[in-house]
Amino acid sequence: MDIKKASSFLYYHDIGIVKNLIHYLKYKNQPQIGIFLGDWYGSILKKDRGLAQIDLVVPVPMHPKKLKKRGYNQVEGFAKRLAHHLNASFADDILIKTTHTQTQTKKSRIFRWQHQTPAFVISGVRSIANKKILLVDDVITTGATLEACARALAGDRNVTLYIATIAMVP
Numbered sequence: 526m527d528i529k530k531a532s533s534f535l536y537y538h539d540i541g542i543v544k545n546l547i548h549y550l551k552y553k554n555q556p557q558i559g560i561f562l563g564d565w566y567g568s569i570l571k572k573d574r575g576l577a578q579i580d581l582v583v584p585v586p587m588h589p590k591k592l593k594k595r596g597y598n599q600v601e602g603f604a605k606r607l608a609h610h611l612n613a614s615f616a617d618d619i620l621i622k623t624t625h626t627q628t629q630t631k632k633s634r635i636f637r638w639q640h641q642t643p644a645f646v647i648s649g650v651r652s653i654a655n656k657k658i659l660l661v662d663d664v665i666t667t668g669a670t671l672e673a674c675a676r677a678l679a680g681d682r683n684v685t686l687y688i689a690t691i692a693m694v695p
Contacts, residue, residue, distance in 0.1 A: 530576070532690075556597050557602070559603035570611060580614065582614070582658075584661045620677060647677055653678065656682075662674075662688075662691075665692075
């Protein structure tokens with residue numbers, strides 16, 4: 526698995542505006558925050574020549590039960606706007622989350638690694654062979670979720686992976 530480049534737009538701290546933005550995006554039914562941040566970060570990323578040839582922007586999926594409960598994937602609006610600015614296709618039908626887990630934010634990377642099952646699989650809806658894919662998530666803490674998604678995407682498909690997140694925990 527080869528990740529060509531990874532970036533985060535903001536730093537996530539326990540106190541502050543970024544925490545509040547993410548909280549409202551995820552838990553207070555404010556998906557427009559993701560759209561706003563996607564436009565802002567997208568306008569920056571489109572100047573990055575290393576991302577000029579992205580074929581697909583793929584958001585980290587939610588398990589269907591969690592999606593039904595929340596009503597939307599908090600990463601979707603952000604990822605759609607990045608795709609728009611990068612002149613890439615948005616593809617939310619590539620990855621499927623197979624396991625329904627509680628929030629992983631308070632668990633260590635070692636715990637996640639020891640208790641992992643293949644949480645993400647490829648849907649087979651369309652071919653991703655030889656594509657340049659930007660994988661998008663909201664917050665990167667340990668990197669376990671993005672690593673699991675990247676492994677599913679990479680397989681033996683000659684995929685070039687890039688990662689972008691709204692925020693990262695320093």
